[in-house]
Amino acid sequence: MKYTFNPQKRVLMGPGPSDAHPRVLKAMATPLIGHLDPQFVQMMDEVKDMVQQTLLTKNELTFVVSAPGSAGMETCLVNLLEPGDECIICINGVFGGRMADIAERCGAKVHKITTSWGQVTSTEQVKEALKACPNPKLLATVHAETSTGALQPLKEISDLIHDAGGLLVVDAVTSWCGVPLKVDEWGIDAIYSGTQKNLSAPPGLSPVSFSPRAVKVLENRKTKVQSWFLDLNLVKNYWAGAKRAYHHTAPVSSVYALHEALSIVLEEGLEKRWERHQNVHNYLKSELEKLGFTYLVDEENRLPNLNAVYLPETVKNEAALRSTLLNDYNIEVGGGLGDFAGKIWRIGIMGESCTKNHVNMLIGALKELL
Amino acid sequence: MKYTFNPQKRVLMGPGPSDAHPRVLKAMATPLIGHLDPQFVQMMDEVKDMVQQTLLTKNELTFVVSAPGSAGMETCLVNLLEPGDECIICINGVFGGRMADIAERCGAKVHKITTSWGQVTSTEQVKEALKACPNPKLLATVHAETSTGALQPLKEISDLIHDAGGLLVVDAVTSWCGVPLKVDEWGIDAIYSGTQKNLSAPPGLSPVSFSPRAVKVLENRKTKVQSWFLDLNLVKNYWAGAKRAYHHTAPVSSVYALHEALSIVLEEGLEKRWERHQNVHNYLKSELEKLGFTYLVDEENRLPNLNAVYLPETVKNEAALRSTLLNDYNIEVGGGLGDFAGKIWRIGIMGESCTKNHVNMLIGALKELL
Structure with a gap:
């Protein structure tokens, strides 16, 4: 065959x-x-420099995990948590839940702040959690929840967890290079x-970066x-060590692609890229609303690049409509996850897919189909 | 910049x-x-079919880990071992040592069979280890040790560990598609x-495959x-489940490449590919020996595609010679690891690099340089 x-x-x-x-x-x-x-090796140094520039950080321990974002999540948690540690995890969608699952597999005691999907975690909730867990090793939260399209404000939460002596761990899978994200300024x-x-x-x-404060926690591990594969004590000797000690064989071609994509981001300019995502979002939003789509997330905390929307009431079978879009127009949009399966769409306008032409292709097709 | x-x-x-x-x-x-x-998804099915064909297995749980070979190693061990389990690990190079490290991180009690680098593990050593550990959960060994160029015979060890009621776990990073490897016939x-x-x-x-016996162990885990990221209970629903449940975002382009590379292997024919590696090895060996290189591994257990050789005595600085080869001829060969650093070269003739033209480029350069 x-x-x-x-x-x-x-x-x-x-x-x-x-x-x-x-x-x-x-x-x-x-x-x-x-x-x-x-x-x-020289190209890896350039990648590191560009990851630092796009994360707005000077963190020396900045590198790239040789596996997808979920492995980056696991890298952060398994390196910072030890059995018996207490931590706080904010859950308002799939990815917060995944962080809690991983933290539990690390043997940590997890205090969950659970918020309805589509909402963000409030400072009041964090204060409340800190009463139940006054000395957490860390607080972890998702900046941009891909499952709901909610954008979590981070600065106030950062102050709260630092005042309690803990670290702030952030999932930036859907925010990096698309919306404002300032690692050093926000104390991530x-x-x-x-x-x-x-x-x-x-x-x-999965690009990953650790602050000097987090590095100190790494260095003081007892276990x-x-x-x-994800042990930073080993990985860092390849990505940052003077000797470039062999750890595993890096995915060479994927690093080529990352290098080129980062160059493109810096040529455009980080702030201009953020603006582009916001501008195309505004256009997409007005067109979607004309067709009867409504947003899951309140405007205040709405992610511009991942649009989670309820379909017009006339649509009885969202999955069939998505299939038609894919089969007849070659346009992929995402369905809902968890409780939102069958109820919402997740429309991404991210990176090279964030142009008015993309919006016009989608809206044109929907006008024919609805 | x-x-x-x-x-x-x-x-x-x-x-x-x-x-x-x-x-x-x-x-x-x-x-x-x-x-x-x-x-x-259809392409993934084709990849699975081709991985089965090239591993000579009918194992239903055959899939691809979205990370390099070291993560495949970790996948096998973290899924099969639980805290307190006893296992036997054969160590005759870097990668056996890595397996022991991972197994210990799983909380397993590891019985190590330690053999000089360049040697292979004997059936007597395995019998001895089984006396100290009569009911191991598994025995793990490296088929082709990339750090030394030794090829481990597997069939007898397979019988021994099965008689003891345990599983056989094999690292095939450097053997797959290059030397005979028969998963079902050998009981891996x-x-x-x-x-x-x-x-x-x-x-x-990292392509991975589990026998029905190993799947039963998975299903009976207590923890x-x-x-x-590597939990097969979750991963298998994406790679093998009828619903293709989202687990993580697969490295799409890398799977494209794997699909094409597997197609090329099957077009050549698995046995012809094994023969090609052996034939080019014979040619390389005779040319290297003429120049005064000598092999680390006895002929009986010598891997054809990864040639670990001592340099001629006239070469006082192998690293300088390797640099010259790279800088002046663009030819990469590997140095030694561990105790063999500075002492041996590891010359790979693997896949597309396994041609007489490659050998002639290397030998021609060496004749000029030595």
Whole structure:
């Protein structure tokens, strides 16, 4: 049995991946070089520099996990938590729940702040949680909840957890390079993201950064990190060590793509990129509302690049409509997760998929179909 | 600061990655589609089928971990081991040692069979270990030790561990698609490999396969798997479940490349590919020996595709010679690891790098340099 693979060209407007820039695709086709080649090592330094620039951080321990964003999440938690540690985790969607699951697998005692999906965690809730858990090792929260399209304000929560002597851990998978995110200014201690959303590189890598405060926690661990693959004591010798000690074989081509995608972000300018996501969101929003879509999240905490919307009441079968969009127009949008399955759509306008042309393709198709 | 990346073309003859086929590089440049797109899901099924064919297994639980080979190693061990379990691990190089490290992080009691680097584990050693540990949960061994170039015979060890009621776990990172490897015939219960050696796809993914016996162990676990990212109870619903439940975002482009590379292997034919590696090895060996190189591993257990050799005595600084090869000829070979650092070279002839032309480039350069 012989297989060939020549997929239909898609227009990616779901929760990720987004369309990749042709320059990024071209970078992927660059012939391989070794993961310890001086040329590769220099390129890794450039990637680190560009990750720092786009996260607005000077954190020395900034590097890239050789696996998707979920592994970046696990990297942050398994390195900072030890059995018996107490932590606070904010849950207002799938990814907060995933963080709690991982923290429990680390043997930590997890205090959950549970908020309705589509809402954000309030400072009052955090204060309340700190009463029940006055000395948490860390508080973890999702900046941009991909399952609901809610954008979590971070600065006040950061002050609260630091006053309690703990670290702030942030999931920035859907916020990095798409909406304002200021790691040093906001006092974020450990942050992870992914390459496949606003960055528009292929999925598969997870940039991670640890503050000096978080590094100190790492250095004072009493137990071994439970994951060998994600143990920063080992990984950092490859990404940051003077000797570039072999740890694992880096996904060479994916790092090429990340390098090119980061270059494109910096050529556009980080703030201009944030503005573009906001402007295209405003256009998409007005067009969707004309068609009878309504937003799940209040305007105040609404993520511009991931639009979680209820469908017009005339639509009885959202899955069938999504299939038609995919099959007849090659446009991918996402369905809802959890309780929102069958009820909402998640429309991504991220990175290269964040253009008025993308909005016009989607709206034009919907006008025909509705 | 603006970065561009246009690396020198290298000839990859180290321990990995190897040169990628132009068809594989082209596949990497295919525009992205969603990881839940029906086109992608069908392609995953084809990848699974081709991984089964190349591993010579019918194992239903055959899939691809979204991270490099080391994560495949961790996947096998964290899913099969629980705290307090006893296991036997054969160590005759870096990668056996890594397995022991991971097993200890799982809370297992590890009985190590330690053999000099360059040797293989004997059946007598296994029988001895089984006296000290008569009911091991598993025995883990490396089929092809990338740090030494030793090829471990597996069939007799397989019988011994099965007679003791345990599972056989095998590292096939450097053997898969390069030397004979017969998962079902040899009774291997859990196996992992990587995409970047004899397969000649870019590094970053790890094919894994579990026998029905290993699946039963999975199903009877008393504790949660300590890694969320690698928990097969969750991963299998994406790779094998009828509903293709979202777990993490798959590295779409890397799976494209794996699909194309597997197609190339099957077009060549698995046995012909094994023969090619043996034939090119014979040619390389005779040329290296003429130049005064000598092999670390006895002929009987010598891996054909990863040649660990002592340098001629006239070479006083192997690192300088390797640098010259890289800088002046763009040829990458690997140095030694651990006690062999500075003492041996590891010359890979794997996948697309396994041709007489590659050998002639290397030997021609060495003749000029020595």
